Amino acid sequence: AQKVTQAQTEISVVEKEDVTLDCVYETRDTTYYLFWYKQPPSGELVFLIRRNSFDEQNEISGRYSWNFQKSTSSFNFTITASQVVDSAVYFCALSEAGPGTYKYIFGTGTRLKVLA
Amino acid sequence: DVKVTQSSRYLVKRTGEKVFLECVQDMDHENMFWYRQDPGLGLRLIYFSYDVKMKEKGDIPEGYSVSREKKERFSLILESASTNQTSMYLCASSLIAGGPRETQYFGPGTRLLVL
Numbered sequence: 267a268q269k270v271t272q273a274q275t276e277i278s279v280v281e282k283e284d285v286t287l288d289c290v291y292e293t294r295d296t297t298y299y300l301f302w303y304k305q306p307p308s309g310e311l312v313f314l315i316r317r318n319s320f321d322e323q324n325e326i327s328g329r330y331s332w333n334f335q336k337s338t339s340s341f342n343f344t345i346t347a348s349q350v351v352d353s354a355v356y357f358c359a360l361s362e363a364g365p366g367t368y369k370y371i372f373g374t375g376t377r378l379k380v381l382a
Numbered sequence: 383d384v385k386v387t388q389s390s391r392y393l394v395k396r397t398g399e400k401v402f403l404e405c406v407q408d409m410d411h412e413n414m415f416w417y418r419q420d421p422g423l424g425l426r427l428i429y430f431s432y433d434v435k436m437k438e439k440g441d442i443p444e445g446y447s448v449s450r451e452k453k454e455r456f457s458l459i460l461e462s463a464s465t466n467q468t469s470m471y472l473c474a475s476s477l478i479a480g481g482p483r484e485t486q487y488f489g490p491g492t493r494l495l496v497l
Contacts, residue, residue, distance in 0.1 A: 272424075303488075373424055374423060375424050
């Protein structure tokens with residue numbers, strides 16, 4: 267069955283530290299999509315990135331980078347030189363091809379606290 | 383930019399009341415979703431709809447119903463609110479065309495407290 271695990275419930279770092287948020291997924295499909303969302307204190311989930319199962323290239327966007335490794339079923343998210351504005355809950359999600367293709371499976375989220 | 387709005391940011395209701403949560407999207411998306419978010423449980427899908435008047439149960443539909451009379455609007459109904467329905471409710475929408483690769487866009491959420 268499909269599943270997304272974010273084992274880190276809460277992480278606290280000091281500003282300017284690098285931090286990695288882990289995401290491990292389970293799926294039997296060969297075609298699937300992985301997403302990361304940020305939920306700031308305001309509550310709205312903000313889309314950060316989508317990655318398909320056929321593209322294992324890592325991606326960098328400013329201070330954000332993502333490491334996708336099919337061999338370990340992981341899609342980890344790193345924030346470099348963290349800032350207080352990065353404080354939020356981050357969710358990883360999985361979407362599979364097949365019946366009910368519109369459904370996401372979300373992880374339980376990781377709360378990141380960046381301290382000044 | 384996709385905009386998904388929800389009728390209330392905060393709601394306080396009494397046990398047994400009928401509660402309506404409204405969601406509107408302005409990007410002509412076919413799919414709309416209702417999730418609830420609880421600490422330690424992440425987001426769980428209550429219902430989704432892929433077309434007007436069409437609905438599908440998600441993972442936790444018990445105690446909820448939905449209505450989609452217009453493409454842009456998706457309502458979540460708590461027929462008789464109970465304290466265990468105190469939660470954060472999030473609405474989302476997406477296009478249908480790309481299937482599973484389509485990004486879901488979320489509203490700001492409604493924090494519901496049932497007393």
